Amino acid sequence: MKTQLIDGKSFASNMTQKIALEVKQLQQEKNITPGLAVILVGNDPASEVYVRNKTKQTHRVGMRSFMHLLPETTTQEEILNLIARLNKDPDIHGILVQLPLPKGLNADTIIQAITPHKDVDGLTAYNTGKLALGHKDGFIPCTPLGCLMLLQKELSSLKGLHAVIIGASNLMGKPMAQLLLQEGCTVTIAHIHTRNPEKLARQADILIVATGCSELVKGSWISEGTTIIDVGINRITTKDNKTKLIGDVAFEEVLGKAAKITPVPGGVGPVTIACLLHNTLQAARNTIK
Ligand SMILES: NC(=O)C1=CN([C@@H]2O[C@H](COP(=O)(O)OP(=O)(O)OC[C@H]3O[C@@H](n4cnc5c(N)ncnc54)[C@H](OP(=O)(O)O)[C@@H]3O)[C@@H](O)[C@H]2O)C=CC1
Ligand SMILES: Nc1nc(=O)c2c([nH]1)NC[C@@H]1CN(c3ccc(C(=O)N[C@@H](CCC(=O)O)C(=O)O)cc3)C=[N+]21
Numbered sequence: 427m428k429t430q431l432i433d434g435k436s437f438a439s440n441m442t443q444k445i446a447l448e449v450k451q452l453q454q455e456k457n458i459t460p461g462l463a464v465i466l467v468g469n470d471p472a473s474e475v476y477v478r479n480k481t482k483q484t485h486r487v488g489m490r491s492f493m494h495l496l497p498e499t500t501t502q503e504e505i506l507n508l509i510a511r512l513n514k515d516p517d518i519h520g521i522l523v524q525l526p527l528p529k530g531l532n533a534d535t536i537i538q539a540i541t542p543h544k545d546v547d548g549l550t551a552y553n554t555g556k557l558a559l560g561h562k563d564g565f566i567p568c569t570p571l572g573c574l575m576l577l578q579k580e581l582s583s584l585k586g587l588h589a590v591i592i593g594a595s596n597l598m599g600k601p602m603a604q605l606l607l608q609e610g611c612t613v614t615i616a617h618i619h620t621r622n623p624e625k626l627a628r629q630a631d632i633l634i635v636a637t638g639c640s641e642l643v644k645g646s647w648i649s650e651g652t653t654i655i656d657v658g659i660n661r662i663t664t665k666d667n668k669t670k671l672i673g674d675v676a677f678e679e680v681l682g683k684a685a686k687i688t689p690v691p692g693g694v695g696p697v698t699i700a701c702l703l704h705n706t707l708q709a710a711r712n713t714i715k
């Protein structure tokens with residue numbers, strides 16, 4: 427079987443073209459320019475890739491981007507004060523705190539301090555609850571939303587398919603499970619304590635991997651015809667001392683077995699950014715009475 431690559435980059439570029447037009451319209455008709463504030467504390471490699479690309483894309487669609495690069499030593503109180511200011515600032519429509527945060531900071535307390543109507547990452551209790559209940563008016567986390575869009579484009583129907591998700595974070599695995607359940611998939615979630623994840627993976631019609639373990643999923647984990655969504659963003663150093671990004675799936679090993687796969691880079695990453703811009707545009711529109 428020839429494995430087809432899922433082109434997230436061109437999917438995202440179609441999305442951002444439409445968003446750019448809608449931003450222009452919002453400016454002309456309502457004099458509103460969507461603004462996104464991003465808080466990055468310390469230096470996590472995957473976050474640095476994200477921040478770099480999203481700043482570029484934010485400007486490209488005509489939105490404003492407010493970067494807060496804070497040192498590793500920043501205190502919980504300083505971050506909470508910053509969020510309190512951003513919550514009140516009328517130029518800011520979306521607030522995103524990059525995860526993971528350095529040890530010593532309480533990520534949950536910090537995330538829950540974001541006002542739900544600016545929570546474009548969809549991580550507050552309010553938006554998490556909205557998603558769990560199937561309400562359509564909350565913010566859905568950008569990465570699972572992007573993965574769902576790619577799956578809907580690539581597969582004619584998701585109903586009755588067995589989706590196996592490896593990784594159970596609040597940012598990715600859990601909301602992904604909610605979304606696929608609502609689409610009629612049978613969902614299995616594997617995590618660090620799961621025994622024989624390879625056995626579950628072999629039963630998957632759709633396999634979604636978001637663990638942060640580079641090349642965790644081997645060729646032997648994959649049955650003929652599986653569609654693979656590789657969410658992992660791992661920066662490694664090659665023999666000739668260059669850095670490159672690789673996913674959570676041993677890409678070369680699954681070629682010829684999987685029906686389709688998202689490459690890293692060029693798969694889920696760009697779509698995550700497009701979904702973030704989509705949510706930020708929505709947050710700006712929601713301020714219109
Ligand atoms: N492409 C994109 O747009 C995005 C990429 N990412 C990337 O995806 C990856 C995951 O991100 P995120 O969900 O935030 O990470 P987290 O570290 O928050 O969560 C990882 C999850 O995977 C589980 N896990 C870790 N190792 C294993 C293993 N060996 N076997 C099975 N399960 C395992 C963890 O279990 P436990 O909790 O029990 O330890 C946890 O549930 C990272 O590489 C990140 O950079 C993230 C978001 C967006
Ligand atoms: N609160 C929070 N929300 C997140 O969604 C979140 C986060 N924290 N922390 C870090 C991870 C990682 N993440 C990425 C998104 C896009 C690319 C991306 O643009 N990737 C390009 C990289 C292209 C390149 O520069 O080579 C690609 O895969 O093609 C990468 C990583 C979002 N995350």
Ligand SMILES: [Mg+2]
Pocket residue numbers: 525526595597
């Ligand atoms: Mg994380």
